[in-house]
Amino acid sequence: MQKNNRFIRALIHFARLDGTISLEEKAFIQNLAQGLGANLDEFNSIWDAEESQPNEDEFSVLENYFLFDTLIQLMLADGIAHEAEIGYAQKIAAKLGFDSAIVNQLIEVHQEKKTGNAKPFQVKSQSDSILLKSLFN
Amino acid sequence: MEKILQRFFEENELEPITIETEEGKHHRFSISLDNTSAECLLEENQQFCSLVFMIFLPVKMVGGQFARVAEFVSIINCFSRTGCFIVDQDTGIIMYRSDGLNGSLATQDYDQLIINIEGAIRMMRRFYPGFMTLMYSRSAVKDIFMQCANIPLTHYN
Numbered sequence: 001m002q003k004n005n006r007f008i009r010a011l012i013h014f015a016r017l018d019g020t021i022s023l024e025e026k027a028f029i030q031n032l033a034q035g036l037g038a039n040l041d042e043f044n045s046i047w048d049a050e051e052s053q054p055n056e057d058e059f060s061v062l063e064n065y066f067l068f069d070t071l072i073q074l075m076l077a078d079g080i081a082h083e084a085e086i087g088y089a090q091k092i093a094a095k096l097g098f099d100s101a102i103v104n105q106l107i108e109v110h111q112e113k114k115t116g117n118a119k120p121f122q123v124k125s126q127s128d129s130i131l132l133k134s135l136f137n
Numbered sequence: 138m139e140k141i142l143q144r145f146f147e148e149n150e151l152e153p154i155t156i157e158t159e160e161g162k163h164h165r166f167s168i169s170l171d172n173t174s175a176e177c178l179l180e181e182n183q184q185f186c187s188l189v190f191m192i193f194l195p196v197k198m199v200g201g202q203f204a205r206v207a208e209f210v211s212i213i214n215c216f217s218r219t220g221c222f223i224v225d226q227d228t229g230i231i232m233y234r235s236d237g238l239n240g241s242l243a244t245q246d247y248d249q250l251i252i253n254i255e256g257a258i259r260m261m262r263r264f265y266p267g268f269m270t271l272m273y274s275r276s277a278v279k280d281i282f283m284q285c286a287n288i289p290l291t292h293y294n
Contacts, residue, residue, distance in 0.1 A: 061276045062284040065266050093273075102273035105196075113174045 004036040007067060008046050010054040014071050018088045028077040032070065064096040072106040076114070081107050138181060141247050145254075153179070170262060190235045190254050192261050194268060198229040202272045206231065209271055209278050213264060216286075219256045222264070231268060233257050263288055 011029055015021050021029075026047075033043045059067060071092065075085050086107075090100040142164065146153055153164035161182040167174055176193040198206055203226060210222045210231075220235035235257035267285040270276060 060284055061270055061274055062266060062281065062288075065270045065274075069266075069269075097274050097276070098270075099273045102269070105269075105273070109173050113169060 005038065005042070005046055006054070006058060007063070008033045008036065008038065008043070009049065010058070010067055011070060011074065012047065013054060014067075014092050015074055017092070018085060022078050024077040025074055028074050061097060064098075068093060068096055068098060068102070069106060072103070073110055076107065076110050141250055142179070142181065144247060145250060168258070170258065173265060175261065190257050192233045192257055194231045194233070194261060194265055196231050196265070196268050196272065198224070198231070198272060203229070205271050205278055206268060209264075209267065209282060212278065212282050213260075217260065219253070220260065222260075233260050235260075 008029065011032070012021075015025055015029065029047075030040075030043055033046070034040075038046070072089065075081055075089060086103060089103045093100050093102055145151075146164075146166075151166045151168075153166040156163045156165070161180060164179040164181065166177050166179075168177055173194075178191040178193070180191070203224070207224055210224050214221045220233060223232050223234055224230075225232070235253050264285050267281045271278065271281050
């Protein structure tokens, strides 16, 4: 399976750990999958595939960071970080080899990004998602 | 220089906060990147006719994180030709400083200014995930550096 599909699959796995995935969360994952080059059919097949736990050494530590960072953005997709979600995020952080303090740091960073007055800066000759795309292709 | 900066801010729809001092002007603004946002400072020094662009990463180190980050920064700076990361030990803030060409060789060209700023942003996009990973995991500094360095950003080619 392509690495970016495995990334999406791992994301879905972790997102389902708290029992539910909201419509906003599903839309977020779908957008990300499309950004990584998956069409709707491919996304649906990943979504409907039998769930399997990602292997511990499936991704490098930097890829694990991208996975976890995306998971935090997913958690904030509905605008609120619930206590239970933070608890799950801390468990996942530990599983991926991170200190639990990373959860609050990333929540702070992404909330600041949403509410702050930062303007997107378009670096010429590249697309927005080039970093993730190139890392997982 | 003033016209160059005015054009830069207008074209990128930035609304900087400008503070004037005896040495020159400091323009502060925020930019939004892949998965974070960062504070930027563009220093305009009239006396030396220089422009210095700095990005403050939204990262603050505490306690034992400093040694690992310092080692990481020293490795990056060995390879960087366009600027350097600076770690402020007192505040725990990490920033990237991209020097314009100082003095008589100062950047007077709009395209050169953009190249400097884009270069600084690329360095941040490449290494910011590395800083975060180093601070919150036990991975070896060398491994993180190699993984960051190998992110194949196409515009590097």
